[in-house]
Amino acid sequence: MKHDRKSIKPLPPKHRPYKVLSSEYLAQRPWFTVRRERVELPTGAVVPEWYVFEFPDWVNVIAITREGEFVMISQYRHAAGETRYELVAGCCEEGETAEQSARRELLEETGYGGGRWEQFMVTSPNPTNHTNRVYTFLAVGVEPEQAQHTEAGEDIEVHLFSREEVEALLADDEIMQCLHAAPLWKYFRLNP
Amino acid sequence: MKHDRKSIKPLPPKHRPYKVLSSEYLAQRPWFTVRRERVELPTGAVVPEWYVFEFPDWVNVIAITREGEFVMISQYRHAAGETRYELVAGCCEEGETAEQSARRELLEETGYGGGRWEQFMVTSPNPTNHTNRVYTFLAVGVEPEQAQHTEAGEDIEVHLFSREEVEALLADDEIMQCLHAAPLWKYFRLNP
Numbered sequence: 001m002k003h004d005r006k007s008i009k010p011l012p013p014k015h016r017p018y019k020v021l022s023s024e025y026l027a028q029r030p031w032f033t034v035r036r037e038r039v040e041l042p043t044g045a046v047v048p049e050w051y052v053f054e055f056p057d058w059v060n061v062i063a064i065t066r067e068g069e070f071v072m073i074s075q076y077r078h079a080a081g082e083t084r085y086e087l088v089a090g091c092c093e094e095g096e097t098a099e100q101s102a103r104r105e106l107l108e109e110t111g112y113g114g115g116r117w118e119q120f121m122v123t124s125p126n127p128t129n130h131t132n133r134v135y136t137f138l139a140v141g142v143e144p145e146q147a148q149h150t151e152a153g154e155d156i157e158v159h160l161f162s163r164e165e166v167e168a169l170l171a172d173d174e175i176m177q178c179l180h181a182a183p184l185w186k187y188f189r190l191n192p
Numbered sequence: 193m194k195h196d197r198k199s200i201k202p203l204p205p206k207h208r209p210y211k212v213l214s215s216e217y218l219a220q221r222p223w224f225t226v227r228r229e230r231v232e233l234p235t236g237a238v239v240p241e242w243y244v245f246e247f248p249d250w251v252n253v254i255a256i257t258r259e260g261e262f263v264m265i266s267q268y269r270h271a272a273g274e275t276r277y278e279l280v281a282g283c284c285e286e287g288e289t290a291e292q293s294a295r296r297e298l299l300e301e302t303g304y305g306g307g308r309w310e311q312f313m314v315t316s317p318n319p320t321n322h323t324n325r326v327y328t329f330l331a332v333g334v335e336p337e338q339a340q341h342t343e344a345g346e347d348i349e350v351h352l353f354s355r356e357e358v359e360a361l362l363a364d365d366e367i368m369q370c371l372h373a374a375p376l377w378k379y380f381r382l383n384p
Contacts, residue, residue, distance in 0.1 A: 008356050008357060008360045009357065009360035009361060009364065009366075010277070010351070010353060010357050010360075010361065012275070012366075013266030013275050013276065013277060013349060013351070014266070014275065014349060015268065015274075015275040016268050016275065016347055017268050017270075017273065017275075018268060018270050026219070027218070029241060029243075031241065031242075031243055031321070032226075032228075032241070032243040034224075036224075037270075039270060041345065041347050042347055043344075043347050045344040045345055045347075047345045049221060049223065049224070050223075050270055051221075051223055051224040052270065052271045053271065074205030074206070076207065076208050076209050076210060077316075077319030077320050078209075078210050078229075078231060078242055078244065078320065078321075079244045079245065079318075079319060079320055079321045079322055079323050080316050080319030080320075080322070080323060081209065082207075082316075082319055083204070083205050083206065083207040083208065083209075084205070084319070085202070085205060121365055122365045122368070123365065123368055123369070123370035123373055124269075124272050124274075124368045124369055124370060125317070125318060125370055126271075126317060126369065126370070126371065127269035127271060127272030127274055127276070127368060127369055128269050128270065128271055128272075129223070129270075129271045130271055130272070131271050131272060134370065152235075152237040153233065153237055153239045155208055155233050155234055155235050155237075157205060157206060159202070159205070161202060164200050165200060165201065165202050168200045168201035168202075169201060169202065170378075172201065173313055173314045173315065174201075174204075176314070176315060176316045176319060177315070177316055177318065177319055178315040178316060178317055178318070178326065178370050178371050178374050179318065179370050181315055181374045181378075182370050182373045182374035182377060185374060185377035185378045185381050186362075186373075186377045188381050189377050189380050189381040189384070192381070192384060
């Protein structure tokens with residue numbers, strides 16, 4: 001289907017939701033809340049098992065110091081069995097705004113705070129099977145405010161990188177976590 | 193930790209894997225294969241429930257016609273309850289290379305084929321709890337080869353967009369699926 005080229009941004013696509021024929025929770029744990037649903041498509045086709053993962057919203061931060069350095073972390077990621085450079089990231093807790101969560105995570109994981117904050121990007125980790133959103137913040141002019149203060153289940157190293165170093169890592173797909181690569185590529189596209 | 197600035201790309205971070213104390217499968221279904229593991233961090237902390245989602249590798253394609261139009265799709269995404277513009281995407285099937293999977297998905301979902309193909313990006317959907325990779329291909333000069341031929345569980349509309357239209361959607365975060373936004377932002381950063 002061709003779109004009208006007079007307006008630059010295409011109109012939203014046709015919305016043809018599925019009908020939920022049945023739904024049951026398989027698990028309701030903090031990191032593992034899953035529903036199995038039987039759904040019917042507008043085409044009439046029935047998919048007997050659609051798995052929906054419920055997660056709280058997630059946040060991450062592109063944090064840049066007054067000296068122009070990017071505050072990054074590295075940590076082991078168990079499912080992939082790898083350790084890579086990443087943005088500071090975490091979960092929205094009950095009663096927090098996304099920005100409050102992002103500020104808390106930056107402070108806990110790196111000790112950095114302050115600076116000018118703005119919401120920079122919103123994505124879905126995977127709208128097929130994840131209910132949640134990922135909010136990315138851009139924090140410019142952050143400074144060391146306290147010592148790192150991680151939780152028991154975290155083992156995180158902090159790194160300060162130049163813009164060129166972050167771009168070199170990105171270019172080789174070494175910032176592998178897609179939820180972090182997307183806002184970083186957006187940042188460098190908009191700030192070339 | 194500061195890095196040596198003489199080499200532009202930082203050395204890999206320290207790798208401190210967890211020890212798996214126990215592991216059991218909770219489910220082994222095509223779209224839902226999950227292990228629950230009890231793990232011990234190098235810090236000595238024990239996480240009693242770490243959920244690992246096993247998925248096959250996934251693929252997607254930035255497909256551009258001879259006329260310079262981007263071949264995009266839209267489809268309802270059930271967990272998020274939304275319909276957005278997306279890249280053509282799918283799963284690697286047994287015995288296929290990632291490029292073969294991507295070519296097959298493009299042909300099935302849109303009818304487009306041919307062109308010059310290259311692997312453009314590799315990401316992880318989420319290395320914390322996903323075992324798999326996402327391979328993005330860039331296919332330039334694709335042409336309509338056959339009718340769309342979707343599976344029973346698919347309801348997909350095909351769209352041809354100009355570069356400006358895709359950039360306008362991206363700028364407003366309307367290509368919401370992170371696995372698709374990341375390679376598109378990378379493409380526009382590298383091809384400004």
